[in-house]
Amino acid sequence: MKKSSVLIAGGGSTYTAGIVVMLLESVKEFPVRKIKLYDNDAERQQKVAEACAIIVKEYDPEIEFSYSTDPEESFTDVDFVMAQLRVGKYAMREQDEKIPFKHGVVGQETCGPGGIAYGLRSIGPIIGLVDYMEKYSPDAWLLNYSNPAAIVAEGTRRLRPNSKIINICDMPICLEDIMARAIGLQNRKAMEVRYFGLNHFGWWTSIKDHDGNDLMEKIKAHVGKQGYTENTPAGQHKEASWLDAMRAGKELLDIEPKFLSNTYLKYYLMADETVAHANKEYTRANEIIDGREKEVFAECARIVEAKTAKGTTLHSNEHASFIVDLAKALTFNTKERMLLITENNGAISNFSDDAMVEVPCIVGKNGYEPLTMGKIPTFQKGLMEQQIASEKLAIEGWIEGSYQKVWQSLTMSKTVPSAKVAKDILDDFIEVNKEFWPELK
Template sequence: MKEYSVCIVGGGSTFTPGFLKSFVRLREKFPIKKLVLFDIDKERQELVGKFGEILYKEHFPELDFSYTTDIKEAYSGMDFIFMQMRSGGLPMRQVDEHIPFAHGKIGQETCGAGGLSYGLRSVVDMIKAIYDIRTYAKDAWILNYSNPAAIVAEALRREFPDDKKILNICDQPENVIRSVSRLLNVDWEDLDPIYFGLNHFGWFKHIYDVNTGEDLLPKVKQIVKEKGFLPQDAEQRDASWLDTYGFVEKMLEDFPDYLPNTYNQYYLYPEYKFSKLDPNYTRADEVMASREKRVFSECEEVIKAGTLGDKFETISDAHAEMMIEVAISIAYNKNNRYILIVENNGAINNLQDDAMVEVVCELGINGPRPMRVGNIPQLYYGLLANQVSSEKLLVDAYYENSYTKALHAFTINRLVNDVTVARELLDALIEANKGYWPELK
């Protein structure tokens, strides 16, 4: 069985320790011989890297493990590159979230003005990163789940139209399915979903039992109505995530057709969500005060002790195992099913072909094969067509250095929806993103 060389871009992320552990857990299914962490933040990555050295010394001593800030060293000879970049880091995420609140709009990482702000930064950095990767690893699979994934996917579609080894993916639909499995008390691998939408804006049309063929969605709706909805790893989640999942119950009351992605609430209830969120303590603040401190303190404890001890089980991430499973499906041509971000081309029949949609795909060595969902009802078409237009206009703004196109993208976004406010937001974010965004004229 071939052993693979792997790079994780964003080696200093709080998600990386869980990733490192997952490579141990899945080493028989996905044997790797070399693993390199790459990050531009040397200090942040070094903490995770030292944790990794102790982890692999105890649990995977034959692995060639290293961490670096050098592009050539990171990418040369790689078979798979996992992209988890955060352009501007958490401090700029704070900017994305706080500035919209100051103008009476929701600040959110991937939705609304905050998502558009982050999107332009990510487009700049992701395009550069892909060119760097292709300089040193022209045949590597690039598994990208850097946010905001829909905007990044649209830009990469345009910049690299012939590169068939760039795969855009988000773990949130998978998280919802795993949460449904907890609700039903079944194995998540026994659930076969039918899903349509855009990244962070979609719905489960059906959820089948793979053993019986029964559509379990009616049962899921009833249980949510009676007991509410929790994430599959509720015990490890911050308060804001518990609230996010809990709101699924309300969305199902008002939109009973399909099970929603948790992020839909921002698009469907923006005024309510604005009234309930704290403009002085957003999700970025919460991450830095909770998850970041928790994960890095555990790394520090391991480094100080010189041994992993019982920390092998405490540092984990379901999304890391999912991403490795995606690599396995490609490497061994398994054609397993995943919800991926792909060019539409008729998957959602009545949505434009060049939209980057999120649907179930079979995934093997030649890439994804999307499963068609046919026409979607007018309500869902209208919501998605509006968001596609906002995202495409933003990417137009990047390529044309166009202030006007950026203004249009902000104006029609459902979380802004007013040209005067859009201009105020855009001007404030241009100032805040100096050095990150392209110059808009």
């Protein structure tokens, strides 16, 4: 059975250890010969990497483990690049959230102005990863987890259309696991879904078990009572702001009772409520800085000091399992059905062919094939047209260095009330993103 070499780009991420653990736990189905980490922040990566080295050695000393800030060393002899970059780290995420709030607009890392700001920081570095991969391991796949996935996907479509890139997001599968647990199933793999939309902007139209029994009404009954919250400690997010978004599933079901909505639609369809109830001084970025980031780095330090990972709290999660399942499907031609972000090309018949949409795909050794979702209703189509226009304008603005187009991108976002507010937000963002954005003229 083939053994793969995997590079995790963004080695200093708080999610890296979880992916490493998942790779180790999956070695029977997806054997690995080498796990490598790459990051441009040597100090941050070292804290995670030294702990991961101990974890790998204790689990299977025959698996080669290394970490580096050198592109040639990192990208040579690689089958998969698992990218999870956070350009600007949490300090810039805090700006993405707090600047829009200052102007009375939703502050969120992937939605609205914050997502656009983050996207403009992410495009260049992601393209850099693609170019390194193609130079040093031209047969490898880049599996991109980096947010905001919708804007990054449009950027890679425009700038590297022929590259072996698959853009993915763990949010739908995180919600599917919650749905499965809510109705007594073991996990999301007991379900077969139909879903359409854009990343962080979509709807489930059908959920069945593998015998063809409809599960939508059972799930809707749960969501109608308590949204996507659950009475279990399972799942990877339990912070206050996250649970608030999960509870919004109840109101989203009132807005669209036929389908089940992705929770991120809260930020577009319930923007005024979101702003009114948000703690604008202590946002989700602050929760993560004070929570997951401290916990992960403290645990990594404990492992290094103890020289053993025995009893570690670092574990795999939905985030890790999805990317490993995808690598397995590409390697062993499993034909697994997975939600991916792909160029539409008729998958949604009444939507733009060049839109990057999120739909179920069949994944095998030659890549993936989107399933046809047919026509979508007017309400969803109208919302998606506005959102895709905002995303495309953001990419065009980055490519052309156009202030006008980035301003138009912000203006097109449903979270922003006017062009004037969009301009005020943009000017504030330009000030704090000088290190990361192209100059806009």
